[in-house]
Amino acid sequence: MKIRIGVPILLFTCTVIGHSAPDPVPVFEESFNQANERIRYVNGATIGTPGTGLSGKLSDRAYISVPKTTEQDPQSPAGYATTVFAPEPMEAFTVTFWYLLEEQTPELQVPLSFASCTILLHRHGFEVRVGQPSGKDVQFVPGVKGPILDWTTAGRWIFAAITWERATNTMIFNQGTNDQVVTFMRDMKKPSAAEPATPRKNLDRAPEVIGNMHARGDRPIAGRLDNIRIFNRALNQHEIEGIRRADTENRAPEIR
Numbered sequence: 021m022k023i024r025i026g027v028p029i030l031l032f033t034c035t036v037i038g039h040s041a042p043d044p045v046p047v048f049e050e051s052f053n054q055a056n057e058r059i060r061y062v063n064g065a066t067i068g069t070p071g072t073g074l075s076g077k078l079s080d081r082a083y084i085s086v087p088k089t090t091e092q093d094p095q096s097p098a099g100y101a102t103t104v105f106a107p108e109p110m111e112a113f114t115v116t117f118w119y120l121l122e123e124q125t126p127e128l129q130v131p132l133s134f135a136s137c138t139i140l141l142h143r144h145g146f147e148v149r150v151g152q153p154s155g156k157d158v159q160f161v162p163g164v165k166g167p168i169l170d171w172t173t174a175g176r177w178i179f180a181a182i183t184w185e186r187a188t189n190t191m192i193f194n195q196g197t198n199d200q201v202v203t204f205m206r207d208m209k210k211p212s213a214a215e216p217a218t219p220r221k222n223l224d225r226a227p228e229v230i231g232n233m234h235a236r237g238d239r240p241i242a243g244r245l246d247n248i249r250i251f252n253r254a255l256n257q258h259e260i261e262g263i264r265r266a267d268t269e270n271r272a273p274e275i276r
């Protein structure tokens with residue numbers, strides 16, 4: 021009898037421990053599902069019509085950008101966050117977002133350029149720059165070509181999740197799609213110790229930009245973005261997969 025009683029107690033204990041880990045907290049989150057005042061859209065960047073978001077449901081919309089092919093720069097599309105999301109130095113972060121390119125990207129395009137982190141997309145994959153207090157960026161250029169599909173495949177929603185930790189100065193790249201779970205792509209560790217990720221000194225000239233960058237040039241993305249989130253710690257792959265799955269169903273991840 022004692023054994024039969026002991027088993028349920030053990031299971032109960034494990035359940036309690038399993039739920040004790042703190043939930044990740046997004047410090048920035050944008051799903052574009054309805055117009056709001058947190059993002060200012062310029063030069064043709066806009067929120068798409070109902071059903072343009074990654075789930076395809078009518079309640080789901082996306083950021084859409086169709087760059088003009090004129091030489092009248094800087095007339096390129098961009099969305100500006102109206103507030104700085106991370107005024108304090110960050111010891112770690114995770115960026116997750118979805119993108120759909122209009123065509124196999126022949127040139128540099130920038131899905132996101134936030135104060136602490138700029139993400140660039142080009143033929144060889146992602147390049148990520150982490151802002152430092154010294155004003156110099158730490159650059160990670162993994163040149164990822166993945167087993168699922170290329171980062172630059174056009175006409176398909178691709179889920180990207182990138183984590184960085186100052187303690188080890190390691191950046192991890194993960195990828196997924198609507199129907200393929202998050203897969204580890206590559207990690208990169210820089211030999212020198214990094215500083216906390218901080219907003220750049222010239223923040224007035226390099227605001228937080230969606231779908232473009234304005235710090236050093238004009239690199240609008242041609243396509244769509246959806247469900248951008250930034251967390252103030254490096255999430256593990258299980259947590260990232262939970263976000264991907266929730267996004268495909270157009271529901272909020274179980275985070276708070």
Ligand SMILES: [Ca+2]
Pocket residue numbers: 051052053073074080081082246247
């Ligand atoms: Ca959306």
